[in-house]
Amino acid sequence: FSQKVAGIIIGKTDVKSFPDRKNIGTDRFTFSFTIRDSPDFFINVTSWGNGGYINGLSNSFSIGDCVTIENSLVTNKDPEKGDRFCPTTPSHYRLLVTEAHSQVNLCADTDTVDRLLPMIHLPVKDSTDFYSLGDIEANGQRLDGSVINILAAVKSIGEPKQFTTSDGRKGQRLEVKLFDDSVSSFPLVCWDREVIQLVQTWIPKETVLFIADAKIGFDSFRSCMAATVNSKTIITVNPDTREASLLFSYAKQVSESGALDQDEKPEDVPVDSINDVYTVSQLKQKAWENPEAFFGITYSFISRLDLDSSVSKVIRTQCSRCKIQVSEDAQSCVNELCPGRDQALSTTTGFYLLVDFTDHTGTLHACTLRSPVAEKTLGCTTDEFTSLTDDERTMMKWKFLLERCKIYVKILPSTKMRSGIRGVVMACSLADPGEVKQHMSALL
Ligand SMILES: [Zn+2]
Structure with a gap:
């Protein structure tokens, strides 16, 4: 037989x-x-x-x-x-x-x-039986020690860290940050080599997970809730379910809008504490060598600043609950998963600009310049900007375009950009020529 x-x-x-x-x-x-x-x-x-x-x-x-x-x-x-x-x-x-x-x-x-x-692509549990990250945070320490199903998108994947235990065994740990429309960052911890290999095939912001039987615990070190993958957990990548496909479209839109990076406030550092000066090629080099976000200053020319395109391209309206982009006159949120979908739409409006920086070593394309940094840089509010004439907008553009600026930038790895990196402007002003001379001589 x-x-x-x-x-x-x-x-x-x-x-x-x-x-x-x-x-x-x-x-x-x-x-x-x-x-x-x-x-x-x-x-x-x-x-x-x-x-x-x-x-x-x-x-x-x-x-x-x-x-x-x-x-x-x-x-x-x-x-x-x-x-x-x-x-x-x-x-x-x-x-x-x-x-x-x-x-x-x-x-x-x-x-x-x-x-x-x-x-x-089929979850191993009822595909509607899951906690959102917001549910987990709302339950807080009551969920400590419990085993639950989670539906969430991958925001970022950390570096695997190797260690040796006190009894001499080798181990590894990798942390994934998850997000959904209720929480912008939630840790998922992996210890198994098999799981870590699987994780490294995922594309951040384009991967949705149904995690069956994840262990929930309170991380007292960081005082936050965290999920852990253990030997009972089965992860379904990009599940073939309605809920997952809604979350996938949300993840795509919100990641394109840059709103996710906006929410990374706790990880952001005060501009005053950023001191390292880089050329454009040094920023790119460092980003390729180091997959984690970092901060720096560059004295570069602004080589693209689309202030004179249509106002709807310069200023964006977002649902204030889930951050998805909505039209200015929308009555309700377009995101079917939005936690405030059955309530009146509340929106926030802000600048959303893509700028290029160029110095003698190269160009950093499509860095995002958003509110409130954009207001400070341009010296006007969105309302004031909306009331400007075309000529006034062009004048504002030429105040910066092809001028040497001192730009504080956050650099993130990005699978979407051809260069593999993305910049977020944290502060930007016309550079003091004396200061430029002092720094550039060190970089040439
Ligand atoms: Zn919404």
Whole structure:
């Protein structure tokens, strides 16, 4: 009797080892994964063996691959033991894979693969049963220790940090920042190498996650709530659900509007504390070497400033609750997920300009200059700007265009920009020629 199942890998743990009680001095190795072969059915698979077999098997496939499993052993679940640490499945059984009896291979049959692939986008829990980040924050420490489902978008992905535990084991940690229309930044912590590999394939601001069974805890160090991915968690990337597609369109619009960066206030630093001076090419170089945001000063010419295009391109109106762009005369928010959708629309209006900076080393394109920095720079409010004549706007533009300015800028990595980086203006004024001379001589 031989059996064969084909499925797509929707979850996978790291390899762990334990001292073998029967053979003192040797270790037994294990890892688990979860496969799905229909919208309603998925099952956990565990494998035990020596280090060579288990590491080889684990390295032969990743989350998202389709595999066939031949001659696994079907056993009852043991909720008290191993299954406590595995994802919850609809099956009463789990499969055991051993070197002596079983075979696991990548699935070669394209019809089977085509049938299985869409299932990676189906959440493993009821797709309407989730907490928004706002729900989590509203519940606060009452949720400490609980396991819940979360639907959220990826805002940014940190760098994996390596460490060694007190008993000498190597570990790693990576933090993802999530957002949705209620909260602009929420930490998701990952410890497993498998999960960290998966995370590094995500595109910030273009990826929506359904996180089934995330552990919620209170981070007393930062005094905020945080979610953790553990061995019970299954993450569905870009879920094929209505709620996820609404969140995806929200994420896209809000990220294009730059409103997300506006909300990064706690991470922003006072302009007075920014002292490092860079040329444009040094800013680009540093951004490529360092994926985290940083701040600097550049003495550059403004080479693009579209103050004389239509007012609707210079000044934008946003829903004050979810920050999505709305038309000036809108009666209700266009974002179906907006927390204030059934209330009267309340809006904020502000400058939204894209400026280019150029110095002798190059040009930094499309840096955002927004309110309230734009008001300070231009010396006028949005209302005053709206009442200017075309000639007055052109005059205002030429006050800055092709002039050397002292620009305080925040530089962020960006997958959307061809250059890979994006600048946000934090302060900008015409530069003092003496100061320019002093700094530029050091940079030439
Ligand atoms: Zn809204």
